[in-house]
Amino acid sequence: MVFSISCEDIATKARVGKLRTAHGVVATPCFMPVATKASVKTLASEELLGLGVEAIISNALLLYLKPGVEVISAAGGLHKFMNFPRVIFTDSGGFQALRREFKPEFTKRGIAFRSPFDNSRHVFTPELCVAVQEALGSDIAMTLDDCPPYGEAKERYVESVARTTRWARACKAAHTCDDQLLFAIAQGGTFADLRRESAAQLAALEFDGYGIGGLSIGEPHDVMLEMLEVSISALPEEKPRYLMGLGSPIEVLEAIARGVDIFDSAFPTRNARHSAVYTHAGKYSITKAKHLRSFAPLEEGCTCYTCRNYTRAYVSHLMRAGETLGMRLVTLHNLHFMQALMREARKAIAAGEFAEFLKEFKQNFKRAKHG
Amino acid sequence: MVFSISCEDIATKARVGKLRTAHGVVATPCFMPVATKASVKTLASEELLGLGVEAIISNALLLYLKPGVEVISAAGGLHKFMNFPRVIFTDSGGFQALRREFKPEFTKRGIAFRSPFDNSRHVFTPELCVAVQEALGSDIAMTLDDCPPYGEAKERYVESVARTTRWARACKAAHTCDDQLLFAIAQGGTFADLRRESAAQLAALEFDGYGIGGLSIGEPHDVMLEMLEVSISALPEEKPRYLMGLGSPIEVLEAIARGVDIFDSAFPTRNARHSAVYTHAGKYSITKAKHLRSFAPLEEGCTCYTCRNYTRAYVSHLMRAGETLGMRLVTLHNLHFMQALMREARKAIAAGEFAEFLKEFKQNFKRAKHG
Numbered sequence: 001m002v003f004s005i006s007c008e009d010i011a012t013k014a015r016v017g018k019l020r021t022a023h024g025v026v027a028t029p030c031f032m033p034v035a036t037k038a039s040v041k042t043l044a045s046e047e048l049l050g051l052g053v054e055a056i057i058s059n060a061l062l063l064y065l066k067p068g069v070e071v072i073s074a075a076g077g078l079h080k081f082m083n084f085p086r087v088i089f090t091d092s093g094g095f096q097a098l099r100r101e102f103k104p105e106f107t108k109r110g111i112a113f114r115s116p117f118d119n120s121r122h123v124f125t126p127e128l129c130v131a132v133q134e135a136l137g138s139d140i141a142m143t144l145d146d147c148p149p150y151g152e153a154k155e156r157y158v159e160s161v162a163r164t165t166r167w168a169r170a171c172k173a174a175h176t177c178d179d180q181l182l183f184a185i186a187q188g189g190t191f192a193d194l195r196r197e198s199a200a201q202l203a204a205l206e207f208d209g210y211g212i213g214g215l216s217i218g219e220p221h222d223v224m225l226e227m228l229e230v231s232i233s234a235l236p237e238e239k240p241r242y243l244m245g246l247g248s249p250i251e252v253l254e255a256i257a258r259g260v261d262i263f264d265s266a267f268p269t270r271n272a273r274h275s276a277v278y279t280h281a282g283k284y285s286i287t288k289a290k291h292l293r294s295f296a297p298l299e300e301g302c303t304c305y306t307c308r309n310y311t312r313a314y315v316s317h318l319m320r321a322g323e324t325l326g327m328r329l330v331t332l333h334n335l336h337f338m339q340a341l342m343r344e345a346r347k348a349i350a351a352g353e354f355a356e357f358l359k360e361f362k363q364n365f366k367r368a369k370h371g
Numbered sequence: 372m373v374f375s376i377s378c379e380d381i382a383t384k385a386r387v388g389k390l391r392t393a394h395g396v397v398a399t400p401c402f403m404p405v406a407t408k409a410s411v412k413t414l415a416s417e418e419l420l421g422l423g424v425e426a427i428i429s430n431a432l433l434l435y436l437k438p439g440v441e442v443i444s445a446a447g448g449l450h451k452f453m454n455f456p457r458v459i460f461t462d463s464g465g466f467q468a469l470r471r472e473f474k475p476e477f478t479k480r481g482i483a484f485r486s487p488f489d490n491s492r493h494v495f496t497p498e499l500c501v502a503v504q505e506a507l508g509s510d511i512a513m514t515l516d517d518c519p520p521y522g523e524a525k526e527r528y529v530e531s532v533a534r535t536t537r538w539a540r541a542c543k544a545a546h547t548c549d550d551q552l553l554f555a556i557a558q559g560g561t562f563a564d565l566r567r568e569s570a571a572q573l574a575a576l577e578f579d580g581y582g583i584g585g586l587s588i589g590e591p592h593d594v595m596l597e598m599l600e601v602s603i604s605a606l607p608e609e610k611p612r613y614l615m616g617l618g619s620p621i622e623v624l625e626a627i628a629r630g631v632d633i634f635d636s637a638f639p640t641r642n643a644r645h646s647a648v649y650t651h652a653g654k655y656s657i658t659k660a661k662h663l664r665s666f667a668p669l670e671e672g673c674t675c676y677t678c679r680n681y682t683r684a685y686v687s688h689l690m691r692a693g694e695t696l697g698m699r700l701v702t703l704h705n706l707h708f709m710q711a712l713m714r715e716a717r718k719a720i721a722a723g724e725f726a727e728f729l730k731e732f733k734q735n736f737k738r739a740k741h742g
Contacts (some may be wrong), residue, residue: 038685039694046680067663067688075666075684083680292438295446309417309454313446314409317438323410324695 002181002208003240003261009354013232013259016349019209019240021139022179023079023087026054028240028261029345031252031338032089033269036062038072038082041269042328043335045084050305051332052339054086057264060132060141061093061124065115069135077137089264090138091244092129094145094167094185095213106163110144126170134177142211143171145185150218157189160214165201172205183242185211190219192230199234209240212260216246225254232259249278249341250365253358256345268338272330275319278337282365286330291316304336305329373552373579374611374632380719382726384603384630387717390580390611392510393550394450394458397425399611399632400716402623402709403460404640407433409443409453412640413699414706416455421676422703423710425457428635431503431512432464432495436486440506448508460635461509462615463500465516465538465556466584477534481515497541505548513582514542516556521589528560531585536572543576554613556582561590563601570605580611583631587617596625603630620649620712621736624729627716639709643701646690649708653736657701662687675707676700 005017019026033040033048035056040048048056063072075081078088094111098104102113110125126144133141146163148156168184175182184202188195202210212231215224228243235241242262243255252263268278275287279299284291286298297307298315306315306329318326341361348357376388390397404411404419406427411419419427434443446452449459465482469475473484481496497515504512517534519527539555546553555573559566573581583602586595599614606612613633614626623634639649646658650670655662657669668678669686677686677700689697712732719728 037688037692037694039689039692039696042695044680044696044699066692067684071663071684071688074664075682081682081685081688083685292442293445309415311446311452313438313442314452314454317408317442317452318410321408321410321437323408324413324698325410325415327695328415328699 003238005238007350009257009349010352011355012257012358014256014345014349014354015259015261016346017240017261019087019262021087021181023085023139024054026087026262027342027346029252029256029342029349030055030262031342032057032262032264033335033338034264034266035082035084036266037066038063038078040331040335041273042324042331045082047305047332048084049086051335053335055089055262056084056087057089057091058136058138059093059096060090060129060136060138061096063090063136064093064132065117065122069132073135079137087140088138089140090133090136090142092133092142092144092185093124094129095147095245097124098147106146110167126167127174130171130174130182134175134180138180140181140183140209141175143168143182143184143207145187145211145213147185147187147214148189150190152189154189154191154194157187157191157194160187160189161194161198161201164198165205168202168207169205172207181208183207183209183211183240185213185244186231186235187214188227188231189214190223190227192227195227195230196234199231203234203236207239209242209262210235211242211244213244215243216251221251225258228255228260229258249338250362252338252341253345253361256349257354257358268334269331272334273327275330276334277330278334280361280364286312286316287319288316292320298330298333299337302333302336304333306333306336374609376609378721380628380725381723383628383729385627385716385720385725386630386632387720388611388632390458390633392458392552394456394510395425397458397633398713398717400623400627400713400720401426401633402713403428403633403635404706404709405635405637406453406455407637408437409434409449411702411706412644413695413702416453418676418703419455420457422706424706426460426633427455427458428460428462429507429509430464430467431461431500431507431509432467434461434507435464435503436488436493440503444506450508458511459509460511461504461507461513463504463513463515463556464495465500466518466616468495469518477517481538497538498545501542501545501553505546505551509551511552511554511580512546514539514553514555514578516558516582516584518556518558518585518588519560521561523560525560525562525565528558528562528565531558531560532565532569532572535569536576539573539578540576543578552579554578554580554582554611556584556615557602557606558585559598559602560585561594561598563598566598566601567605570602574605574607578610580613580633581606582613582615584615586614587622592622596629599626599629599631620709621733623709623712624716624732627720628725628729639705640702643705644698646701647705648701649705651732651735657683657687658690659687663691669701669704670708673704673707675704677704
């Protein structure tokens, strides 16, 4: 069995589970650092393992463009290429291909676009998308989806749902690799009927798991949560649910309470490179003047590499001086924070106390003004 | 005894020694990575220790400007601030203060300059320079020197020698810290008489060791070697000699053959950040197309972290994709290379075979065209 649920919370829809893959088991809820270009920015794979990271996500389309699938295939696959022996998801790249800088156009069979690197023309079809991910050798492949930006007319989302289902079916038909799981991505914009329709259509096609896409791209927070609930209500209970591209610690916990199992986001790492440090008492900017004279760790009581070895003063100095070690040290801390948060969440769910845990975390995280 | 020489080569002036400091012993010949702003660019202190680095050099003037001496002093000194428990040299900053962007002017007692960070005005005197380095708590402090650029009129170097000696005397008089060594810096431009004079004047003042400054700043290579020989001939045999700001693997070995014990340079690390990989068969650029399809290590047979864990293809991809992990992996390799080179040099000297070692290294290093 690919996914098993070991316990469910009482007051919320949160659940603890295990996702089994060709490169080991992932305990869920799980937060994946983003390795878009086959590197979690600033970190070596050894550091990811040291953080206890069980899964990361890379991007099929971007690797297809650079360095090219044949390079990674010749290396023996993405795991060997980047020397990461644990679970690797690959996003299909549908989301990227539709961004403006790719000058996308829909063709009968896929998305035509221009490489932003050299302006070369490519057509990404469901079949190519699957072939690329099989060649990369990721543990979980995602189907090609049509993810429109937020705020378009409803017809655009109607079209997106139909195309996403058609492509998901084509991906499934093209998929041959036995030790790679295939997840579909539900769309539907901010329309409850379309969200329900998309999830139900994909559920009927029986994938190994389901991504929920097209959220946290500009819509109000309460709309995001509502759409998430609608999508989940139409997905099978027993399959893993992966909320794509989200997000902040509080958002992640709120989504766990609604039954999400897997997350990915560039937030904690991008925040780190912009000096934002995560703590249980909220986020703060390490470059603020007062931290330059603080010889405390980034977060009191934290056991991460950075907090065990360096002070706020030193990290603040590094960031102000433009030394890249600073970015790495905050990245290590923020990812440690997200890993610890997922462990705490799983524990709270197992204890049937997730609602209290969430409430308390939110209060603390929003409370403090670190400056 | 601060410095002891355990063996001397037969055919060259190369020697193997030990420099004893408050933070342990440094085996010489020794190459110091540069941590100008209290960070060897891209590396954590743990990685420096892993490389076997026994000594690094930071810059008193730049730390005085940013983050400020009071921050590092409050941290318990530079060792604690950057969490590096081994030997730290600090350069006085005379060299930096005289660069054009500091808008320097000589005053009666020192150098007046503007901070390139906030245009604030400062006067660096020998007394302040020593006080800063004592507050930083480095193991070896350098005297304030007057290092003119290459190619000025001879009078400028006459002036420089006189001022450098005057300041060295003032630094020695101001120096009170018992567990910090004080090295003077010999100048003299490219004039043999001035080189001899500067070294002799400083030798008479009896410092713990001697820097040789003002070389490798634009003069021809053979002139550099000649001036180095002249400087060394006027320095005491039994004191450590430190050739400042140099350099490439071959230059370092050539200087060892002339009796230099200690080196520092940003070359191997700056080269790394610009994709240049050091090997015994020469330097090559990892971003060249052919390396993207090579699954060999950066250097065959190398035991560094990068070569044990990653391929040329992956490092090449990282560099092309602008991922900072690439810079770190090449930095680790190049510093491992320099550490290994110093070990090999010490071994060759002890075996009385340094001339052959140097000849062979030069042939191999210049031979190959890696591309």
